[in-house]
Each structure stands twice: as C-alpha cells, then as structure tokens.
Amino acid sequence: MISTSTRTIAIIGDPIQHSLTPRIQNAALQTAGADIVNLAFRVSPDQLENAVKGAQSLGFLGLMVTIPHKEAVLPLCDELHESAQLIGAANLLHFHPDGRIIGHSSDGWAAVKSLQEEGISLQNRRVAILGGGGSARSLAMTFARAGVAHLQILNRTPARAEKIAAEVADFGASVSSGILEADSLWNIDLVVNSTSVGMTPGIDATPLPAAWLRPEIAVYDIVYNPLETRLLREARALGCHAVDGLGMLIYTNVYAAQIGAGVEISATIMRQEALRALQDESS
Numbered sequence: 001m002i003s004t005s006t007r008t009i010a011i012i013g014d015p016i017q018h019s020l021t022p023r024i025q026n027a028a029l030q031t032a033g034a035d036i037v038n039l040a041f042r043v044s045p046d047q048l049e050n051a052v053k054g055a056q057s058l059g060f061l062g063l064m065v066t067i068p069h070k071e072a073v074l075p076l077c078d079e080l081h082e083s084a085q086l087i088g089a090a091n092l093l094h095f096h097p098d099g100r101i102i103g104h105s106s107d108g109w110a111a112v113k114s115l116q117e118e119g120i121s122l123q124n125r126r127v128a129i130l131g132g133g134g135s136a137r138s139l140a141m142t143f144a145r146a147g148v149a150h151l152q153i154l155n156r157t158p159a160r161a162e163k164i165a166a167e168v169a170d171f172g173a174s175v176s177s178g179i180l181e182a183d184s185l186w187n188i189d190l191v192v193n194s195t196s197v198g199m200t201p202g203i204d205a206t207p208l209p210a211a212w213l214r215p216e217i218a219v220y221d222i223v224y225n226p227l228e229t230r231l232l233r234e235a236r237a238l239g240c241h242a243v244d245g246l247g248m249l250i251y252t253n254v255y256a257a258q259i260g261a262g263v264e265i266s267a268t269i270m271r272q273e274a275l276r277a278l279q280d281e282s283s
Helices: 021-031 045-057 082-087 107-117 134-145 158-169 230-237 246-261 267-282
Strands: 007-013 036-042 062-065 092-095 101-104 126-130 150-154 175-178 190-193 218-221
Touching: 007 021, 007 045, 007 246, 021 036, 021 246, 021 267, 045 062, 045 092, 062 246, 082 101, 082 107, 082 134, 092 246, 107 134, 107 246, 126 134, 134 150, 134 158, 150 158, 158 175, 218 230, 246 267
Parallel strands: 007 036, 007 062, 126 150, 126 190, 150 175, 190 218
Antiparallel strands: 062 092, 092 101
C-alpha cells in the first residue's frame, strides 16, 4: 500500500502512454516487498530540465529515460557512468544521496543479458546490426566490448552506418558498414533488428526478406510489441533461433531497480506481467 514512506522511481518520455514499465516493474517491486512505486510521466523536450530537477527535489530515487530524451539528459548529469560515456546516451538517471545526478545506459547490457538467457553468446560471433539510430549505436558499442569477431552495421542511409562503424573501430573492433543486400548475411551468426520496423501498428512490415536468412543464423528483434514480429515468425519457420525484444525491456527494469533502489526484482515476474499486458492490448 502506498504511504508517506513510499519511494518513487519514474519513467519519462514523449510519448509515454505505450510504456509497459510501470505495470511490469510495480508487479516485481510488490513481489519483492519493496515500498517503491514506478510512475510514468509524459515530458516534452522543452520541460525536460524542469522535470529532472523537480523529480530530484521531490526525493525520487531516479528517472528512467526513453525517447526522445536519452541524449538530451546528458548535460543535466553531474557524472556519467562508464556505460553512458560509452554509448553517448543515458536511459537512467540515478539521484545519488549526496545530490549528484549520475547517468547510466543499460540498453546494451540488457540486450546482452537477454541473449545470454537464450543461450546465445556474442564471443567470437559475426553479428549484423540493422539500423543506424541510437539503438544501433548502443548495441554496436556494447557488442564490440563483448568480444564479437566482426560487426556489420547495415542501414538504408549508408552515412549513418559509417558513422557508427567509425566509432566502433576506435575500440579496435573489426567492423564494416553498408546497406542491406541479398548477400549481406552470408557469413553472419546473429542478425539484430534495432529498427522499429515491424512494431505495432506496422506489423506486416519486416526489415529483411526471409529468403536472405539461413537456419543457422540467430535472429534478435528488439521490438516487443508485437512479441512475435513478422521477422521472428519467418525466422522461426526457417528453423532459426529467434529472440524477441521483451528481455531487453525487462532487464532495463532490473538495472533501474538495482541502481536506483538497491533492490533485486524478478525478471520472471516482469515477463509474466508483460505477457498479460500484451494479451490485454490485443483482446
């Protein structure tokens, strides 16, 4: 029950009404017996600084940050965790008890955790990332540090892929870039869709033709609504190991609770609650 001692973590974005985070994190926090509540607030870009400072003044434990604020919050931080420095964006602001605002990025970590959960290792694997936005950059930088053998950044706008590839190359990783073509995946072990193609409501779209896949390629789609995108459905039909994007969402919530409140929350509880929420949306 909410009381005067209940502490708050919030998620901010614009839009925010689609977010599953409050529902799934609150279910896990309640199960863990934590007197903490997660709330969602729509914050427009012109009110971002006011929102961050206001939340800190109100004693919030921290703010989870989603589109379009992940880069814009960086100047509001007193310190950046190594993860946010690496990615150049933050999806969690931890309001430290000493008054500092510390920016973290858990997107890459969450993606790696969800792949590990599915038994997919990145070590010495050849990985293709589809996309040229912030998610592609976050995953590319994290995967490069995770020991991949080679990264391909594939985007319909080559210049954006080239920019990410150049940043990854600074870490000494083997990387290339280009546009997605029929022979792009011939020696790839894992293909990752970091775009929004296939997301509700555009569920009939796919970022690549199924004919370009092979059974030995693992396919990871960071989209979680719908849970089975057209890409994943066609990949499974071919015998590919297919992984949905729900795990990435779940582990960003695990990270936020760990860092913001020092509380361990259940990934299993959150997945169960997320599946119920998605079922409610579709019914």
